Amino acid sequence: MIKIYRKTATIKAEQFDGSNEMVDKYRIEYDEAYMVPFRIEALEGLIGVESGDWIATGIHGEHWLVADAVFKQTYAELPVIPNYVADWIEKCKHDGTSVGDMLCSERRPEKMRDWMALTPGTYEFNQCRYKEHQELVARAWLDGYQVEEDK
Known part of the structure; x- marks a missing residue:
């Protein structure tokens, strides 16, 4: 039987804005040769990140990306x-x-x-x-x- 679950863990996340501050903070690479010039080391390896994507950080400092629309449907800010x-x-x-x-x-x-x-x-x-x-x-x-x- 299928059961319904909800996520219970809290995460830290920040919406990427393309600023130099965020590029430095997350050690994001910039390379104009790629279709997506910003790339970040995430759980999946080195992947493209665009302005508006969310960079989530886990309890061990690992990062993963979440598209803005998916983030807004999945996560709610703590009160x-x-x-x-x-x-x-x-x-x-x-x-x-x-x-x-x-x-x-x-x-x-x-x-x-x-x-x-x-x-x-x-x-x-x-x-x-x-x-x-x-x-x-x-x-x-x-x-x-x-x-x-x-x-």
Whole structure:
């Protein structure tokens, strides 16, 4: 019987823009004699890379290329959350708290409750923001997250 699977690993990826910075960073060769003048050492060997392709990097530093259209259908960026939300997620996971209890309004720290539900500046309850942030935190719990840079 065929089963359905989803990818669970996270990857690092950067869209190639043809800049000298990226050519140097990924040790990309340039040779006008080839149909695709930029070439990168990837899992498949030395292959052509074009502006717009994604260079993915695995846990051992290996690279592989993904065409832009395929990348957009296959990968989603990890949620970006504030540090205090990340701290709450990690505390709850450490303590054995369920994802439902972690999202429970009465249990969450006040700063997190405000971030989830209140419109910045007006501090009025915003149902749409609350729903979006609840889903964002649940996704961060399940898939991992990036911590928002300090402003």
